[in-house]
Amino acid sequence: MLSVILAAGKGTRMKSSIPKVLHKVNGKPMLKLVTEVIENVGITKNIFILGHKKEVVLEEMKNIEYVTQEEQLGTGHAILIAKDKIEKYKEDILITCGDTPLLKEETLKNLKKAFEEKKLDCIVLSCKVKNPFGYGRIIKENGKITNIVEEKEATNEEKLIDEINTGVYIFKYESLIYAIQKIDNNNSKGEYYLTDAIKILTSENYNVDSYQIDDESEILGVNSKVQLAQANEILKMRKNIELMDNGVILIDPKTTYIEQEVQIGEDTVIYPNVVIQGNTKIGKNCEILSNTRIENSSIGDNVRIESSVIESAVVEKSATIGPFAHLRPKAYLKETVHVGNFVEIKNATLEKGVKSGHLTYIGDAQVGEDTNIGAGTITCNYDGKNKHKTIIGSGSFIGSNSIIVAPVTMGNEVFTAAGSVITKDIPNKMLAFGRARQVNKEKK
Incomplete structure (x- = not known):
């Protein structure tokens, strides 16, 4: 035919x-x-x-x-x-x-x-x-x-x-x-x-x-913006019903927007005011809390996401994200990674067990297993013309407010002191600090 x-x-x-x-x-x-x-x-x-x-x-x-x-x-x-x-x-x-x-x-x-x-x-x-x-x-x-x-x-x-x-x-x-x-x-x-x-x-x-x-x-033929909205509502509810029939839990289907190509595993819970778009796949037993938007991303099983934006990223099982995190394209979070408040990840891989709890930007980077990234850390990846990569080994501790000026390679079990500006490579098991000496002067 x-x-x-x-x-x-x-x-x-x-x-x-x-x-x-x-x-x-x-x-x-x-x-x-x-x-x-x-x-x-x-x-x-x-x-x-x-x-x-x-x-x-x-x-x-x-x-x-x-x-x-x-x-x-x-x-x-x-x-x-x-x-x-x-x-x-x-x-x-x-x-x-x-x-x-x-x-x-x-x-x-x-x-x-x-x-x-x-x-x-x-x-x-x-x-x-x-x-x-x-x-x-x-x-x-x-x-x-x-x-x-x-x-x-x-x-x-x-x-x-x-x-x-x-x-x-x-x-x-x-x-x-x-x-x-x-x-x-x-x-x-x-x-x-x-x-x-x-x-x-x-x-x-x-x-x-x-x-x-x-x-x-x-x-319904769509000939106006009003009819377009009506068609959107009908197709949205068809998709939500299909997902619920397949084991997904939608707390409030009316306020949940999930596009046609999205796949979601059973017993995943989607809270109100969540937007899931494009070619996104979400695993089983996840918890997607309100005010989250996920687009063209892959989310593993048992992941928890709260009030965050995820775009063209990969998140493996048992990771936790948010609130207010932003995963930009080519962010790759492996098992049990935690990315917390106001953390932004772009074109970077965080290996198993990495933690970055607060106020951090990680771009064009590779971070080894079980490394902890302190609050306020920034990878300075752009020199005005080119992007450069930061490599951090496993088991490291990056002190709060560290500024890492790429390209930099750090070994395993490295420690950076809080407030340091890191511009050179660091061998394994070394402490690095780069900050001005504190001077105390008597008040006059």
Whole structure:
């Protein structure tokens, strides 16, 4: 089966310089969400109908097959301009829209199953809604679909119908090619409606049916920032429910934001006002306390994080972080490391058992096992032009307010006196101090 995804619209109601289909819902562009659901159903060949800012869409979506709809003259027109590419495949066609990110994999599987089992020429995904205003109405006779009437073309009686067209269809290849060539733009908007293909097929006794779903939220099209927020909320709660069903404990799901790609192990507890983004993986039995943000990071089992920011970092099991710590890209904390209040780590590896409790910056560094970093310690890694590395051996004690001017290598079991400025290498088991001699003078 082939997929055709309609994604040419400008989305003027979004009031944005970003193409509508690239606005993110729960951390992913809408168009990618739709594409992934289609691929999960087993359909891997896609033709995209692009138009407004297509170059931006192509940059995001990379190597895709597409046609350009220069003028948006309706959904039928979109299929017409894709006709040559469709004929290249000669396969049944699933048609969806790129701005419907809430479509479920299960729904498309059931739609495809019904299409194949009933040997249909076309199947339409429909839904009964509380307020059908703006949607095309499904017209039926004796339980069989005969037509789809757009809002502007509907009579007062037809406007009372609450079963609507979702804009998702599956067509038999030959039936779509036949019908699409017979549609016209003789309507109030002067557009070519794909829905007219349904009327053409049913009037000529082709086998057309609908598959009705009950979840109205699933067919929400995102055309404004308000609808974008609604879609975000729905997808966020779906993700949170999925995690809880798999053993994660969310204290308050409504105030917990976890994006689509995130993986979390069972019995991990997530407190309110936590944000977890990107390609993050969190192990089992962790405790993530309020006001923490984690992005594109790997967190091991039994880790505790409080009120901290973690970006593109790796944290191994049984580490403790925070409050108010900041792990920047390429921070690597090994087992049982403790990073505490107002400690910042960047492009540095802290080996097993390292402790840095307070007010410290460690950048471009390697710190050996069981070393203790005193409060106020800074690795001065940047000389104004280049970054330099600090290496500290295992079992060392770095006194409070030490300033380490890289490049510096310290051996194992090294001790630096509080307040020292370290500019030279230190051999194993040595005490180093570098500070001005204290002078006491009598007051006058």
